[in-house]
Amino acid sequence: MLQSQPMRTAALALLAALLLPSPTIAVKQVKLGSIVGRVDFKPLVPLLEKGELSLVESYRSGRLRQVTVVALVKAAPLKVWDVLTDYENYIKFMPNLDEIEITKRQGADVFIEYELEVPGPNMDYTLIHHHLPKTRIDITLADDEGDIQTGAWRWELIPHDNGGQTILVYSLYTDVRESSWVLRQIMKSQPSLEHGLNVATGLVTIRAIKKRAEK
Amino acid sequence: MHRLFIALALLATASLVSAGGLPPKLKKTVSNADVSALVPLLELGELSLVESHPNGRLKQATVIGLVKAPPAKVWAVITDYQRYPKMIPSVVEIEVISKKGDDLVLEMEIEVPGSNVEYKRHDRLFPPHRIEMWPEDDEGDITCGRWRWELVPHAGGTQTILIYTLYYDVGESSWFIRQFLKESPTAEHGLNVATGQLSIRAFKKAAEKRR
16 A cells, blocks of 8 residues: 555655756757647637646657647737746746746847756756747747757637637647656656646646736 | 656656545536537547636546547447556556446556555446446545546447546645645646546557457
8 A cells, every 4th residue: 555655755766866867868859730720719618718728649659749738818819928928027927937037039039048946956948939929939949958858839829709818829849758767767657648747737837827817 | 847747757657646535526517519619629639628726726627539439349448447457557456346236346556656556446337428436435545536437429429539537636645745736736737637648548549449
């Protein structure tokens, strides 16, 4: 039987192992697809009134292709856009964000250094946020020097209810196996975990934006 | 982000551990009309709907998959308990310890790092379209949770829309999880979805393979 003490021990042992550095892997380009334009969101609104919807797409091999999380935000697209691009204040409402710094603005691109709080050494990486005002933000890795090597993210905003509300679409893929040796071992026996973990990340992020925009 | 990955990976391996009495009954959130609207998306992959209480705590998660097999076949897979260890890698052992009509009590052992989880689950079958599940007693490692399978015929009965609704209170699972949830309460949502995804994908794969 699993009691709280063994669970704690196992969890802490795993956490300790997770702190071992992962081998360096070069940045891999990830091309995300989009359901915007392919899917009619109107029939989904009754469900979005109840909560967030997540779509998980996989390759034939079973490996994750990407996750798309959709939320109905009771705020106008302009307001949602302002929250999405209010990087200086991300630290106030984005969970686990320890530090954020805009390092460069170049045309439609914003280069942002992130530091995420994790047990042990924090994680650092730099992303490029490419703005297509005020409907879309494509996010890619800026270099291979950070702790994330494979990933892509995208925000899309669709006006709803005559522009009074927003259907917010967040697409993402991160290769969670790169995070640590332990995750790689766990995923050998539970490959579907990759899907759930990407969904979890998408949910946490979209809920933070929604909450902030509705405030 | 990685912190979430790490914690959820740890949690999901022990995903059904809980304590503290039955949660409220699951609501039927997704109607058949809703399901029809979802088909274009279900053709692309599995969908999840996460519902929360006003305070942000998870109410329930619903995971939906389109299975390219008729409902009778999907039903046969879900109730083929002896084959669970082959279909779901984390199930080490499962045994039907009692059967009275459509009520079954199962004894299960789930593989987790450290020490495996054992519990008894009550399954009430409503053939051929619904199964309601809850912990049989408070003596096992899982005492708080509710789960439901629903099978909706699609494409003239040649395919099945499989709906899995679940809630379990991951905060009661262990000290470690409680500490983590204090800082990242929305991880509860992700873990419930992750568990649902694992289950629905396993049964979808098995049903589509079965002749």
